[in-house]
Amino acid sequence: xxxxxxVASVATAFIVIIGITVAYFLxxxxxxxxxxxxxxxxxxxxxxxxxxxxxxIILFGRNGAIGKxxxxxxxxxxxxxxxxxxxxxxVVALPLMIKTTRAAIESVDKDLxxxxxxxxxxxxxxxxxxxxxxxxxxxxxxxxxxxxxxxGEFGATLMLAGNLPGKTDTMPIAIYSLTGSGEWSKxxxxxxxxxxxxxxxxxxxxxxxKRII
Amino acid sequence: xxxxxxxxxxxxxxxxxxAWEIGNELAVLFGYSGAGKSMTLQMIAGLMMPDEGVIRIxxxxxxxxxxxxxxxxxxxxxxxxxxxxxxxxxxxxxxNIAYGANGTGKQEKAEKVQQMIDLFYLRxxxxxxxxxxxxxxxxxVAFARALIRRPPVLLLDEPxxxxxxxxxxxxxxxxxxIRKVFTIPIILITHDVFEAYSMAExxxxxxxxxxxxxxxxxxxxxxxxxxxVEKLVSMKEFVRITPYGNRS
Numbered sequence: 370x371x372x373x374x375x376v377a378s379v380a381t382a383f384i385v386i387i388g389i390t391v392a393y394f395l396x397x398x399x400x401x402x403x404x405x406x407x408x409x410x411x412x413x414x415x416x417x418x419x420x421x422x423x424x425x426i427i428l429f430g431r432n433g434a435i436g437k438x439x440x441x442x443x444x445x446x447x448x449x450x451x452x453x454x455x456x457x458x459x460v461v462a463l464p465l466m467i468k469t470t471r472a473a474i475e476s477v478d479k480d481l482x483x484x485x486x487x488x489x490x491x492x493x494x495x496x497x498x499x500x501x502x503x504x505x506x507x508x509x510x511x512x513x514x515x516x517x518x519x520x521g522e523f524g525a526t527l528m529l530a531g532n533l534p535g536k537t538d539t540m541p542i543a544i545y546s547l548t549g550s551g552e553w554s555k556x557x558x559x560x561x562x563x564x565x566x567x568x569x570x571x572x573x574x575x576x577x578x579k580r581i582i
Numbered sequence: 583x584x585x586x587x588x589x590x591x592x593x594x595x596x597x598x599x600x601a602w603e604i605g606n607e608l609a610v611l612f613g614y615s616g617a618g619k620s621m622t623l624q625m626i627a628g629l630m631m632p633d634e635g636v637i638r639i640x641x642x643x644x645x646x647x648x649x650x651x652x653x654x655x656x657x658x659x660x661x662x663x664x665x666x667x668x669x670x671x672x673x674x675x676x677x678n679i680a681y682g683a684n685g686t687g688k689q690e691k692a693e694k695v696q697q698m699i700d701l702f703y704l705r706x707x708x709x710x711x712x713x714x715x716x717x718x719x720x721x722x723v724a725f726a727r728a729l730i731r732r733p734p735v736l737l738l739d740e741p742x743x744x745x746x747x748x749x750x751x752x753x754x755x756x757x758x759x760i761r762k763v764f765t766i767p768i769i770l771i772t773h774d775v776f777e778a779y780s781m782a783e784x785x786x787x788x789x790x791x792x793x794x795x796x797x798x799x800x801x802x803x804x805x806x807x808x809x810x811v812e813k814l815v816s817m818k819e820f821v822r823i824t825p826y827g828n829r830s
Contacts, residue, residue, distance in 0.1 A: 484668035486655040488682040502672050
């Protein structure tokens with residue numbers, strides 16, 4: 370439980386920062402290859418978690434493109450640490466943040482942005498004082514959804530972080546091993562808890578995205 | 583202080599090619615929707631870039647394609663009122679107006695905002711949000727926000743089109759007052775014949791991206807130079823109404 374919250378919180382923090390940046394770029398900039406970037410970031414939403422996990426191992430594993438470099442420099446590898454669970458949750462939940470935030474930013478009335486420009490405000494000021502405040506509901510809803518998704522991340526996490534008791538056994542993974550070893554009553558409690566938490570987060574996300582100023 | 587515009591732009595099969603000049607007066611850009619009036623206004627404000635041309639406000643050149651000059655909208659400091667007013671829904675009346683101020687200190691900014699609130703009869707509405715005030719009040723907030731910086735010219739993109747008649751009259755009166763107090767050129771877009779006739783000191787008639795005629799209201803209404811202009815200025819409802827000036 371604590372580990373799950375810890376992993377999901379850290380992953381969500383990164384998701385919010387990177388998600389808003391990418392979504393802003395996708396919503397406000399016109400450039401070639403923009404949709405390709407969108408597709409690339411959205412893929413983890415539809416790919417089987419094993420495929421996403423596979424890519425992450427290829428990239429970050431001890432012999433992976435990035436992982437090898439890190440290992441040679443520091444002797445450390447992300448594999449089978451709780452950071453790996455964060456990374457897996459981050460990649461899998463990020464598309465939810467990008468999708469909702471992009472839609473929210475795109476729905477901000479263009480005249481309001483132009484008005485801000487004619488009133489002498491730079492693009493950065495306009496973003497901070499007009500665009501983001503008006504897109505706030507979508508952004509918060511996206512963050513809440515991402516957090517819920519990160520809490521429930523299983524497949525990619527298992528591949529990347531493994532199932533080390535006390536180290537990388539987040540709730541979904543613990544449920545998997547408890548069920549495997551026939552400890553139904555323990556699994557039962559966790560399933561209900563996770564269902565309740567996820568439901569509560571969905572409720573929050575709905576409330577936020579629907580309420581109008 | 584005046585405004586001179588000479589711009590050309592082709593976009594999606596529509597071609598705009600206009601040149602006009604006004605002094606310190608209230609000029610009305612008049613014509614059917616889609617004739618290029620809004621486009622011209624956006625070019626003056628810097629929200630749309632002409633393919634080529636020159637735009638001057640007073641002595642300052644804000645756009646010149648051959649000299650590579652294109653001052654960004656933030657630095658043109660023009661007053662612009664949008665068709666839907668574009669008040670920020672998450673800011674109060676005061677905050678909306680203050681957003682247009684270029685004051686340095688907090689104190690100075692607050693004083694300027696207070697001045698505009700008094701000038702536009704917005705007292706007691708300072709803490710309200712745009713969704714909580716009436717249509718006429720919203721108009722006044724939009725004007726106050728556009729004028730707090732004391733811009734060299736005021737651009738109005740059909741700000742009265744959504745209002746009902748009595749309110750429209752009130753707003754036209756307000757606009758005349760603004761013209762007196764600020765004494766800056768005002769460029770007003772409309773496709774309302776009565777509004778064009780009663781408000782303008784100069785009328786610039788647009789038709790399909792070109793200027794069909796330019797002159798004083800009497801000039802244009804009494805001597806329409808093309809059948810197109812004649813059709814525009816002889817709309818039925820026009821015969822039923824008296825010019826605003828004769829009412830007061």
